[in-house]
Amino acid sequence: xxxxxxxxxxxxxxxxxxxxxxxxxxxxxxxxxxxxxxxxxxxxxxxxxxxxxxxxxxxxxxxxxxxxxxxxxxxxxxxxxxxxxxxxxxxxxxxxxxxxxxxxxxxxxxxxxxxxxxxxxxxxxxxxxxxxxxxxxxxxxxxxxxxxxxxxxxxxxxxxxxxxxxxxxxxxxxxxxxxxxxxxxxxxxxxxxxxxxxxxxxxxxxxxxxxxxxxxxxxxxxxxxxxxxxxxxxxxxxxxx
Amino acid sequence: xxxxxxxxxxxxxxxxxxxxxxxxxxxxxxxxxxxxxxxxxxxxxxxxxxxxxxxxxxxxxxxxxxxxxxxxxxxxxxxxxxxxxxxxxxxxxxxxxxxxxxxxxxxxxxxxxxxxxxxxxxxxxxxxxxxxxxxxxxxxxxxxxxxxxxxxxxxxxxxxxxxxxxxxxxxxxxxxxxxxxxxxxxxxxxxxxxxxxxxxxxxxxxxxxxxxxxxxxxxxxxxxxxxxxxxxxxxxxxxxx
Numbered sequence: 001x002x003x004x005x006x007x008x009x010x011x012x013x014x015x016x017x018x019x020x021x022x023x024x025x026x027x028x029x030x031x032x033x034x035x036x037x038x039x040x041x042x043x044x045x046x047x048x049x050x051x052x053x054x055x056x057x058x059x060x061x062x063x064x065x066x067x068x069x070x071x072x073x074x075x076x077x078x079x080x081x082x083x084x085x086x087x088x089x090x091x092x093x094x095x096x097x098x099x100x101x102x103x104x105x106x107x108x109x110x111x112x113x114x115x116x117x118x119x120x121x122x123x124x125x126x127x128x129x130x131x132x133x134x135x136x137x138x139x140x141x142x143x144x145x146x147x148x149x150x151x152x153x154x155x156x157x158x159x160x161x162x163x164x165x166x167x168x169x170x171x172x173x174x175x176x177x178x179x180x181x182x183x184x185x186x187x188x189x190x191x192x193x194x195x196x197x198x199x200x201x202x203x204x205x206x207x208x209x210x211x212x213x214x215x216x217x218x219x220x221x222x223x224x225x226x227x228x229x230x231x232x233x234x235x236x237x238x239x240x241x
Numbered sequence: 242x243x244x245x246x247x248x249x250x251x252x253x254x255x256x257x258x259x260x261x262x263x264x265x266x267x268x269x270x271x272x273x274x275x276x277x278x279x280x281x282x283x284x285x286x287x288x289x290x291x292x293x294x295x296x297x298x299x300x301x302x303x304x305x306x307x308x309x310x311x312x313x314x315x316x317x318x319x320x321x322x323x324x325x326x327x328x329x330x331x332x333x334x335x336x337x338x339x340x341x342x343x344x345x346x347x348x349x350x351x352x353x354x355x356x357x358x359x360x361x362x363x364x365x366x367x368x369x370x371x372x373x374x375x376x377x378x379x380x381x382x383x384x385x386x387x388x389x390x391x392x393x394x395x396x397x398x399x400x401x402x403x404x405x406x407x408x409x410x411x412x413x414x415x416x417x418x419x420x421x422x423x424x425x426x427x428x429x430x431x432x433x434x435x436x437x438x439x440x441x442x443x444x445x446x447x448x449x450x451x452x453x454x455x456x457x458x459x460x461x462x463x464x465x466x467x468x469x470x471x472x473x474x475x476x477x478x479x480x481x482x
Binding site for chain 1: 375397437
């Protein structure tokens, strides 16, 4: 099983180069990769933009809407890329199109899977560590369950600040760490917060962090931040070969 | 019908004084006010902290858990205050305890309602403009439907910044305005973004903004920011007497 799970926030040339390299690597040998744009409102426009942005990877993406049937598109796919946007919208459509089981089965059988932002959230047992607004109500929060932990994308710690003119003012909303700790008041699974630009390159039951930091949360323990190159087991503890 | 709907972020003495004044005013004459702490994990601890914080208002709060039955607590309440925390947790418990209809009916009949943050979200037709993480799955996103528009609490526009040492770095996550515009790709109801410290003092079908700014979103139109003292009708247009 091979997954590439990214945080998003690919706004700098350095981050983009890592994205191109990692994407080219996971989909090496795939003639065409099925792209799921359900997290965005404009499927066709988003697929076009993402395919153009991703061109330096050498990977050819095709919108799942352009296949005759989404289930058979997945059944026959060489690789799957699930894009970003709103995770509630994505999850709703995945359930409506009955894609949860077929994606899980194909990925477990070896089809490479790439997700960025919302696409990483849905690789988890549930979408419950998304940052997105619940703009639609999915049938269930359950998602592909490809890994036994949760991802929080666009992770950052500390408080956020707003710029007013040339001044920075603190904002008193909850920190991301507080939100994840609240998740752990009701759920047991560990959570990995991927900082912007970071990817988790996952194979079977271990993974390597690439391109950025990650902060790991186990219930009842202080969060720990890890550097690129760190290897994790499927309980999100450091993996020693 | 009388509502006081706050954004939260009450960390400055000026904001706190407005909170005490407004809270004392909406609950004037109420011997005891029922407090719903369901948005927090520790109901008793949160009620105690909030009651102490709110003491200068002169209002006496009692945890709904301390009544024999939550439905009859609402049926007999002189006033209701719904506190902040996680809106998914709050909404799940409101449905489990079958409180949606009885609260709606009592408030429409004149029982004063105060909500802050999550407690303002659930005064709306749905909780779908919350900023919170979906740490639990409620039976439905539908909430009290006391007003015909949506509230976004802790609103701010512009991008957020993170402080690293003494440096500020931009964060590339979506802005709040983008999230609300995504909500409008799937929903028609107008949204009012209450800036931290702001309250909407609502009576029947008009309201006055107090204590902070608010940014109003109508589908397909540019957002408009209004100052304290602005009066709105129930479509969130400026109300001219």
